[in-house]
Amino acid sequence: MAIIVNLDVMMAKRKISLTDLAERVGITNANLSILKNNKAKAIRFTTLEAICKELDCQPGDLLEYVGDEVKF
Template sequence: MAIIINLDVMMAKRKISLGELSQRVGITNANLSILKNNKAKAIRFNTLEAICKELDCQPGDIIEYKEDE
C-alpha cells in the first residue's frame, strides 16, 4: 500500500510557499518539507487540521491512497 501526500499540489493551487505555510501552521520548514516530499512516517491530526485550515481544504485533498502495482 502507498500513501501519497499531495501537499505540494495544494500549496501550488493556493499559491503559498513552504515558508509561509510553515509560519502560519507553526511547523518548522524542515518538518513540513519532509511531509511535502513523502518522507514522513506519520502526521498528527492537529498538524493535519492546521494545514487543512490554512489551505482551506479537506484531509482527502492532501492524503491519497494508491495500491502497489
C-alpha cells in the first residue's frame, strides 16, 4: 500500500499507550492495533479526527504517501 500510517511514531512522541489511546478515542485495542501496524484498509474521518484531537496533531502527522515501490 502506498499510504503509511505513522501512528506508532506519534504515540511514542506523546508517550501514550495503545490501551490509553483506544479508550480516549472510543475504539477497541484490536482496531487501533490494526491501524497502528499498517494493516488497515480504511479509516473513518471521525476516528482520524478523534486520534488527532487526543494526540494534538494533524492528519498529515499520521498519514504518509510513499508510493508503490515500498513493500512491507
